[in-house]
Amino acid sequence: MKTKLQAARIARGWSQVELMDALEDAAERLGIELPSRSSLKTQISMFENGRRAPGADYQALFSEVYQATRVELGLELETAPSQLDSLPSLPSPRLPTPKANPEILGYLKSVFVQHTQAEPLVGPRFLVPPVQSQVPLIEELCKEARGDVREDVLRVGARYAEFLGWLHQDTGDSREAMLWTNRALDYAFELGDPALSSYIFQRRSNIAAEAGQAGYAIGLAKAALRDDRKLPGEVRAVALRARANSEALLGQADDAARTFDEARSLAEAASVEPGSLAPYCSASYIDMEAANSALRFQRPEEAVRTLEASLTQWPAEQERDRGLCLARLATAYAQLEDVEAAYNAGAQAIAIAQSTGSARILAELGRVQDLLSRWSKLVEIAEFNRQLGTMKGS
Structure with missing residues (x-):
């Protein structure tokens, strides 16, 4: 039976030699060292036959050349340590587990709003510790929460995790940024919220783009836009911005320009409501991103x-x-x-x-x-x- 990795190559009409050429080009862009051509051909055959799982470097390269996510290619995500390994312990394990209630959730939401309001002014360095210190409480609430209150807890968890991902991205730590953003996507998937999932997919695309993985980034941006007609205007605009950035990185100047124009039109027309996922996505913001594309060209x-x-x-x-x-x-x-x-x-x-x-x-x-x-x-x-x-x- 064909693996998804083999199917991706066949769908493009590539021979293994053509795939090797594409992998070598991507490896040069990403700074990854490949073995000799004969060894590479053996590795590809083993990966496509399912006899060996690609490591982290090969996963990044396949995502790059096929412009697809690891999930779409049937690749296992790189194993990362649990977030709980580095989080502070609860004050005392003898205390009862806290229960989700309107007062606790109101507190978490209020603190989150204060942090997001402060972040554009003070930056990430002072905010990572206080934001991360709330995560153990959210994890504990998730253990026991059921029904409607569980949805509320999951939504709070998704927002905190995504925000932590952003803070780490702005400090230059792409690995931690992607780890926390992936965690946010776990919450969003359980919620079944298309707008929240879309927003988090475009955030993952941004992290990949800034790390120089343009093919992976555009795959994630496309995932963010999969149900674009169901999305609020500002979320669709910011997801289009992510796709345009990826197109620019891939050298697709005309495609990027058209996508930026579409994003700008949506940003201008969007009516941002309280609690919006992307209140910052104004026409000025899109213009700044489009200007960066112009610099690239x-x-x-x-x-x-x-x-x-x-x-x-x-x-x-x-x-x-x-x-x-x-x-x-x-x-x-x-x-x-x-x-x-x-x-x-x-x-x-x-x-x-x-x-x-x-x-x-x-x-x-x-x-x-x-x-x-x-x-x-x-x-x-x-x-x-x-x-x-x-x-x-x-």
């Missing part, structure tokens, strides 16, 4: 126009994302060799990166630093490099 003039306009409409409460927008604007100016404008935007982004501890802003500023290396003797650029070096600990 060496179109800095387009990026500058888009980012400058986006910054005039940026919500004050989204300070961390404003910092990322400024860092990308600095990159655009640096590509244009406008050193003064690049420094001005970059200096503002550094200040926000320092206050929020966002690794994503810092990574973008690293691109700016590389582009401005020819002007490193200028006083302003030397100061820019000094501040970046301090933040990187170098």
Whole structure:
């Protein structure tokens, strides 16, 4: 019987030689070392015949070349330690298990709202410990909760786990980010909530894209959009944004542009309700992401126009994302060799990166630093490099 892995190759009309070519290209992009061609051919045959399970590196490569998730390819997910291994113990095992009730759930929801409101302003570094400290309580509530109250507990658990995934992503820890986001998907699947599942799939796509796994990322984005007509406008918009980012990473400039346009239209028309999954997904936010795509395709003039306009409409409460927008604007100016404008935007982004501890802003500023290396003797650029070096600990 054909395995899903073999079926994926046959569906594309590839020979094993063509698959090996694609795997070698993907391995070069992802920094994965492959064995000799003869050994690789043997490995592929064993994987496709089900005689051996692919390891983590091969799983990432197959997801990349087939642009599909591990589940769609019939691959076992990489074994990860239980989240409970690193979580704090409950105060005393002799105490009775807490019961889910409106008061406890109200407390968890209230604290969650406070954390999400603080996060764009203070960044992830101060929030990971207090957010994670709530997880053991949620786990305990899940053990006993039944009926309607169980759905409420699962929803709270999904939001906390997804938020923890985001916090870890913004600190630059992709592994922890994906681990917690996968945990959130477990809760969402039990709930059977298509909007929540879609939102979490696009979050997984974002993590994969930032890790450079474009094929895996677009597979996850497509999963997020599988029931797109059932989704709220802002969730569909943010999922389209994830697909557009993946298309850009794959070099599909026209597809990415069309998808960004569709996402922007939905974001402009969306009526965001209290408790929305993606209240941040405004037209300005989509424009910032589209501008990043323009930078990838060496179109800095387009990026500058888009980012400058986006910054005039940026919500004050989204300070961390404003910092990322400024860092990308600095990159655009640096590509244009406008050193003064690049420094001005970059200096503002550094200040926000320092206050929020966002690794994503810092990574973008690293691109700016590389582009401005020819002007490193200028006083302003030397100061820019000094501040970046301090933040990187170098």
